Amino acid sequence: MKIKCSKVNLLNSLNIVSKAVSTKTTLPILECILIDVYADSIKLTANDLEIGIETILDGEVIEMGRIAIEAKLFNDIVRKLPNSEIFIETTPDYNTIIRCEKSKFVIPSKSGEDFTELPQIEKEKSIELSQFSLKEIIRQTIFSISDNENNKLMTGELFEVKDGVLQVVSLDGHRISLRNLALKGNASNVSVVVPGKTLNDLSKIITGGVDDMVTVYFTDRHILFEFENTIVVSRLLEGEYFKIVQMLSMDHKIKVRVNNRELFDCIDRASILMRESDKKPIVVSIKNDNRMYLKVDTMMGSMNEEIEITKDGEEIIIGFNPRFLTDVLKVIDDEDIFIYMRDAKSPCIIRDDAGTYIYVVLPVNINAGAY
Amino acid sequence: MKIKCSKVNLLNSLNIVSKAVSTKTTLPILECILIDVYADSIKLTANDLEIGIETILDGEVIEMGRIAIEAKLFNDIVRKLPNSEIFIETTPDYNTIIRCEKSKFVIPSKSGEDFTELPQIEKEKSIELSQFSLKEIIRQTIFSISDNENNKLMTGELFEVKDGVLQVVSLDGHRISLRNLALKGNASNVSVVVPGKTLNDLSKIITGGVDDMVTVYFTDRHILFEFENTIVVSRLLEGEYFKIVQMLSMDHKIKVRVNNRELFDCIDRASILMRESDKKPIVVSIKNDNRMYLKVDTMMGSMNEEIEITKDGEEIIIGFNPRFLTDVLKVIDDEDIFIYMRDAKSPCIIRDDAGTYIYVVLPVNINAGAY
Numbered sequence: 001m002k003i004k005c006s007k008v009n010l011l012n013s014l015n016i017v018s019k020a021v022s023t024k025t026t027l028p029i030l031e032c033i034l035i036d037v038y039a040d041s042i043k044l045t046a047n048d049l050e051i052g053i054e055t056i057l058d059g060e061v062i063e064m065g066r067i068a069i070e071a072k073l074f075n076d077i078v079r080k081l082p083n084s085e086i087f088i089e090t091t092p093d094y095n096t097i098i099r100c101e102k103s104k105f106v107i108p109s110k111s112g113e114d115f116t117e118l119p120q121i122e123k124e125k126s127i128e129l130s131q132f133s134l135k136e137i138i139r140q141t142i143f144s145i146s147d148n149e150n151n152k153l154m155t156g157e158l159f160e161v162k163d164g165v166l167q168v169v170s171l172d173g174h175r176i177s178l179r180n181l182a183l184k185g186n187a188s189n190v191s192v193v194v195p196g197k198t199l200n201d202l203s204k205i206i207t208g209g210v211d212d213m214v215t216v217y218f219t220d221r222h223i224l225f226e227f228e229n230t231i232v233v234s235r236l237l238e239g240e241y242f243k244i245v246q247m248l249s250m251d252h253k254i255k256v257r258v259n260n261r262e263l264f265d266c267i268d269r270a271s272i273l274m275r276e277s278d279k280k281p282i283v284v285s286i287k288n289d290n291r292m293y294l295k296v297d298t299m300m301g302s303m304n305e306e307i308e309i310t311k312d313g314e315e316i317i318i319g320f321n322p323r324f325l326t327d328v329l330k331v332i333d334d335e336d337i338f339i340y341m342r343d344a345k346s347p348c349i350i351r352d353d354a355g356t357y358i359y360v361v362l363p364v365n366i367n368a369g370a371y
Numbered sequence: 372m373k374i375k376c377s378k379v380n381l382l383n384s385l386n387i388v389s390k391a392v393s394t395k396t397t398l399p400i401l402e403c404i405l406i407d408v409y410a411d412s413i414k415l416t417a418n419d420l421e422i423g424i425e426t427i428l429d430g431e432v433i434e435m436g437r438i439a440i441e442a443k444l445f446n447d448i449v450r451k452l453p454n455s456e457i458f459i460e461t462t463p464d465y466n467t468i469i470r471c472e473k474s475k476f477v478i479p480s481k482s483g484e485d486f487t488e489l490p491q492i493e494k495e496k497s498i499e500l501s502q503f504s505l506k507e508i509i510r511q512t513i514f515s516i517s518d519n520e521n522n523k524l525m526t527g528e529l530f531e532v533k534d535g536v537l538q539v540v541s542l543d544g545h546r547i548s549l550r551n552l553a554l555k556g557n558a559s560n561v562s563v564v565v566p567g568k569t570l571n572d573l574s575k576i577i578t579g580g581v582d583d584m585v586t587v588y589f590t591d592r593h594i595l596f597e598f599e600n601t602i603v604v605s606r607l608l609e610g611e612y613f614k615i616v617q618m619l620s621m622d623h624k625i626k627v628r629v630n631n632r633e634l635f636d637c638i639d640r641a642s643i644l645m646r647e648s649d650k651k652p653i654v655v656s657i658k659n660d661n662r663m664y665l666k667v668d669t670m671m672g673s674m675n676e677e678i679e680i681t682k683d684g685e686e687i688i689i690g691f692n693p694r695f696l697t698d699v700l701k702v703i704d705d706e707d708i709f710i711y712m713r714d715a716k717s718p719c720i721i722r723d724d725a726g727t728y729i730y731v732v733l734p735v736n737i738n739a740g741a742y
């Protein structure tokens with residue numbers, strides 16, 4: 001095998017596939033990147049058996065062949081080479097020679113035959129959306145997946161396509177995030193649960209451009225994202241996702257309109273006085289004087305603040321985990337938000353009129369008499 | 372006590388004094404910042420008993436008094452407050468109330484009487500230099516102090532003033548860094564050893580401006596840096612510093628001129644193949660063809676590279692700890708550097724003709740026959 005390419009192209013391709021390199025494994029081959037050189041193309045692949053990424057490297061084929069190179073070392077070397085042409089070739093005893101200007105590295109490598117190929121995906125059901133939309137919809141929902149492996153389905157996100165609308169849902173038992181996105185073109189109806197790690201990795205390698213498209217293919221066991229010279233294949237999580245319809249529809253008694261930024265800053269400040277281990281709530285009192293009073297009282301000190309709001313309905317005193325609120329507020333771009341509540345024990349819903357997003361947050365029990 | 376100040380001014384002052392707040396201590400008062408409010412000034416102080424910092428806060432005195440506030444919490448709160456006026460006042464039971472716009476924090480604090488004052492320093496012996504020069508001379512020498520507390524003097528730097536020249540020296544048993552700086556104005560002759568931690572902390576709070584001056588005062592046991600509204604006081608390390616004159620003067624047999632950047636990049640690349648635990652050297656061969664050949668061979672792989680040089684004297688094969696060389700190269704601003712060597716076992720010296728800097732690096736034993 002022998003190829004020639006620019007440092008910039010090689011580094012870009014390595015950055016993409018590296019997301020699928022296993023970091024904790026006892027199988028050394030999973031720590032490698034496979035270079036597959038065909039008559040007319042150079043393909044880089046990484047595969048940690050959960051997620052696999054393939055990308056085509058823009059370079060010149062001098063001799064066909066394949067080799068598996070330890071990813072971290074390969075990355076480190078390429079990053080430090082001069083910004084110039086790089087030649088890569090292999091010796092019969094599985095050494096890789098990397099040359100650039102006057103620099104020559106020789107590193108032991110592995111036979112490409114030991115590498116696990118990506119699964120073949122049938123391209124039947126698909127949707128298409130922009131990289132921008134995909135990156136945004138992941139950012140706006142990924143924070144409320146669970147990291148508790150005991151309930152595997154909670155560690156992923158529901159991707160459901162129905163009548164040309166993609167709905168993405170995540171939940172962790174304390175809160176629900178839901179985003180709807182109208183798709184263009186033909187869209188197959190599907191319902192799958194995608195691992196959170198896949199979505200996090202994908203987010204880092206898609207450019208997020210408004211005009212750069214991604215095609216997403218679905219099978220019963222896999223999801224495949226195809227964009228530019230790259231494909232990302234991931235296993236799906238098996239099982240039926242949670243029914244959430246009932247949680248989203250609620251007769252509210254109070255509706256509050258509040259400036260998103262002001263509320264975020266106030267809760268963010270209050271969080272200084274809280275340690276995760278405390279589990280102390282922020283207490284929100286909504287009064288008939290069209291003000292929201294926020295209060296925190298912990299071992300470290302106390303904070304009081306008020307924010308002007310507009311309100312329909314009764315007064316209420318309700319407690320929240322402050323991070324559950326700030327997580328939601330920071331992914332909503334609207335200047336003002338609407339909060340719907342029923343009583344101090346019922347879930348609180350933040351949603352827009354257009355139905356683009358619905359966020360549900362469970363309150364924390366407080367002794368309302370004390371406030 | 373009651374004061375009023377802008378968030379920006381308060382945050383700046385807190386950033387300065389925070390460098391002297393103790394982070395690992397069993398004495399809670401050392402984790403505090405003292406606010407001392409006099410009739411006409413507000414003074415912030417922190418003191419970890421090794422280093423103490425005082426700075427004057429630009430603000431309005433409403434009521435005199437003093438209080439000690441836990442530094443981290445105080446910093447966190449101020450950072451998150453709106454960019455507006457801040458009011459700070461104390462209650463008789465040692466609570467501090469911090470108000471900004473509609474936000475009000477109440478945090479438990481400590482009596483200012485428990486705080487350890489900074490030592491009084493006699494301002495007899497002094498020098499003056501720019502913040503830029505002081506920051507540079509620290510950066511150019513601090514990397515070769517030792518972090519081994521067994522030899523306390525090696526954890527500091529020699530500051531020696533003689534005939535209007537400041538000489539700063541650091542050494543760790545494997546290498547020596549020496550910088551000379553001509554001072555303007557009256558300069559007292561002194562010789563003291565300043566703790567490395569003090570110099571690191573100081574570096575972070577001086578602006579580094581060419582026109583901003585620092586006055587440095589010396590006593591037998593303390594050093595004091597005075598600039599703008601701030602003073603930094605530190606204990607000195609006791610004992611007589613190492614005699615290094617003999618190490619700096621050597622009959623060299625080889626003198627090499629090489630491009631600093633090219634040599635740095637090459638050694639930096641080679642370091643990829645080395646782990647700290649390996650203790651493998653980079654092998655440098657200087658040949659009569661006016662080339663320097665660099666070679667590394669480890670478990671991870673091998674690298675070869677050559678650089679064009681000009682040379683006076685014999686050929687040589689010599690081994691180095693690569694980091695000892697890159698540490699030096701990156702603090703020299705000259706485009707080309709001069710390296711002086713005698714044989715594979717004698718220290719190697721990098722210095723300029725003007726005598727602004729001298730760096731000494733001990734070589735690593737290699738089996739020269741193998742190269």
